[in-house]
Amino acid sequence: MNKKLNLYFDNAATSWPKPEAVYGAAERQMREACGNPGRSGHTRTLEADRLIYRTREAIGRLFNIPDPARVVFAYNATDALNIVIKGFLEKGDHVLYTAMDHNSVLRPLGRLRRDQLITTTIIPCSFQGFPDLEYLESAYQPNTRLLVINHASNVTGTIAPLKEMIDSAHKRGVKVLVDTAQTAGVLPIDVQNDHIDFLAFTGHKGLLGPTGTGGLYVSPGNDLKPLREGGTGSQSELDIHPESMPERLEAGTMNSAGLAGLLEGINFIFDVGIKEIQESELKLRKYLYAKLQSMKSLTLYGPSDSNQAVAVISFSIENTDCGEIGYILESSYGILCRTGLHCAPLAHQAMGTFPEGTVRLSPGFFTREEDIDHLVHAINEIIRFTTG
Amino acid sequence: MVSSCYITFPTTFFAIRAESVLKNQPYSFKMVPVPRSISSSCGTALRCSCEDISALKNILLQNDLELEGFYRLEESGLKTPVATTLDLDH
Numbered sequence: 001m002n003k004k005l006n007l008y009f010d011n012a013a014t015s016w017p018k019p020e021a022v023y024g025a026a027e028r029q030m031r032e033a034c035g036n037p038g039r040s041g042h043t044r045t046l047e048a049d050r051l052i053y054r055t056r057e058a059i060g061r062l063f064n065i066p067d068p069a070r071v072v073f074a075y076n077a078t079d080a081l082n083i084v085i086k087g088f089l090e091k092g093d094h095v096l097y098t099a100m101d102h103n104s105v106l107r108p109l110g111r112l113r114r115d116q117l118i119t120t121t122i123i124p125c126s127f128q129g130f131p132d133l134e135y136l137e138s139a140y141q142p143n144t145r146l147l148v149i150n151h152a153s154n155v156t157g158t159i160a161p162l163k164e165m166i167d168s169a170h171k172r173g174v175k176v177l178v179d180t181a182q183t184a185g186v187l188p189i190d191v192q193n194d195h196i197d198f199l200a201f202t203g204h205k206g207l208l209g210p211t212g213t214g215g216l217y218v219s220p221g222n223d224l225k226p227l228r229e230g231g232t233g234s235q236s237e238l239d240i241h242p243e244s245m246p247e248r249l250e251a252g253t254m255n256s257a258g259l260a261g262l263l264e265g266i267n268f269i270f271d272v273g274i275k276e277i278q279e280s281e282l283k284l285r286k287y288l289y290a291k292l293q294s295m296k297s298l299t300l301y302g303p304s305d306s307n308q309a310v311a312v313i314s315f316s317i318e319n320t321d322c323g324e325i326g327y328i329l330e331s332s333y334g335i336l337c338r339t340g341l342h343c344a345p346l347a348h349q350a351m352g353t354f355p356e357g358t359v360r361l362s363p364g365f366f367t368r369e370e371d372i373d374h375l376v377h378a379i380n381e382i383i384r385f386t387t388g
Numbered sequence: 389m390v391s392s393c394y395i396t397f398p399t400t401f402f403a404i405r406a407e408s409v410l411k412n413q414p415y416s417f418k419m420v421p422v423p424r425s426i427s428s429s430c431g432t433a434l435r436c437s438c439e440d441i442s443a444l445k446n447i448l449l450q451n452d453l454e455l456e457g458f459y460r461l462e463e464s465g466l467k468t469p470v471a472t473t474l475d476l477d478h
């Protein structure tokens with residue numbers, strides 16, 4: 001048996017490691033700069049406000065959002081998706097979403113549907129995870145108001161044809177919500193060029209920041225109904241939450257330590273360059289995919305052309321429980337990955353891996369080729385062991 | 389008698405955005421806690437010289453900022469400063 005390693009292949013769940021500056025900034029914010037953002041006017045508070053503003057600007061620069069007032073911070077992508085879904089939709093609306101969508105989309109929509117507020121139609125996806133665009137064309141109804149797109153699948157890495165789907169929706173006056181949980185910081189995203197109405201992002205994956213950070217972009221002219229109201233440090237004498245963005249959709253003390261870290265994560269992305277990050281992840285996916293492809297009794301899911309995917313690969317091994325594979329990878333080899341259904345049950349149905357699930361490998365920017373070599377060696381040994 | 393002028397904002401976002409928009413402009417100003425004699429929505433105000441307040445206001449409006457109020461405060465000994473709401477459109 002090999003010497004136990006500590007190899008992380010679960011960047012689609014949360015990225016690790018973070019750039020060194022991320023740890024330092026979050027700690028510094030708590031130790032030295034801690035003031036309650038927005039509350040009272042002493043200098044630490046002002047510093048916290050400035051930090052949050054700079055983080056908004058950085059998000060703006062990353063997604064080409066001209067007005068930082070349209071950048072709203074939230075706990076994570078799930079929270080941001082809920083804010084849009086529950087703040088935008090009204091009784092009687094019809095919503096389109098795809099089979100690749102995550103539970104953070106399926107469940108809030110499911111609640112509204114069960115409460116008989118909305119109706120929904122699922123756009124089926126191919127075995128490789130691509131939405132059926134012909135089906136989409138036929139799925140609109142007169143009351144369709146929103147199309148939700150998972151920019152890239154957290155199960156297969158499949159990148160959705162964003163442009164075609166957005167064009168299709170906009171031709172009918174339907175707004176589009178894009179879930180960038182797997183693509184922010186990894187693929188170039190331009191809300192103006194791509195004509196995105198609502199964008200949800202999470203801070204702790206490709207943006208390399210701490211957990212508990214994320215948010216959304218709300219395009220001008222789309223004022224969402226707030227899900228929560230509370231302290232903002234402004235208009236304190238009124239029992240009316242501020243109407244103007246971004247405070248309209250933010251309430252309570254902001255996660256300034258988390259956002260301090262997130263700012264450094266985004267700065268790291270600017271320093272390296274998003275194109276470089278994209279290329280480096282593409283190279284890793286190609287390398288890993290090619291190695292896995294050559295293995296017998298292993299089934300690979302998702303696009304074989306890595307140009308159509310982010311660095312996420314799902315596989316299963318004939319007659320072997322995927323949870324068992326994950327357990328052996330960790331306990332015998334020190335390799336961390338994720339197994340099971342990955343919070344996207346419809347995606348597994350599309351691939352025929354429901355309810356068993358898959359083993360998911362997601363390298364990140366800091367993964368080295370030699371890490372992949374160790375991983376491949378381990379999987380080879382497991383196959384030899386389990387298939388006799 | 390010394391007087392200074394203040395711009396107040398509806399939210400913290402706009403206070404900080406104002407600071408950011410004005411930082412490369414040739415005016416001196418300071419972000420300060422809103423004086424007690426001015427009631428304001430947001431806890432931070434911009435203090436500037438009364439000569440500059442119109443110019444600063446125009447720059448901020450050109451940048452799509454939401455502003456709340458404009459005030460002049462007279463400092464007279466220990467007495468609470470008197471805030472005058474300024475009507476800058478005239």
Ligand SMILES: Cc1ncc(COP(=O)(O)O)c(C=O)c1O
Pocket residue numbers: 012013076077078079102104150152153154179181182202203214
């Ligand atoms: C496609 C997709 N959407 C949404 C989420 C939710 O992100 P978070 O857990 O940060 O809210 C994830 C990851 O968990 C995801 O992969």
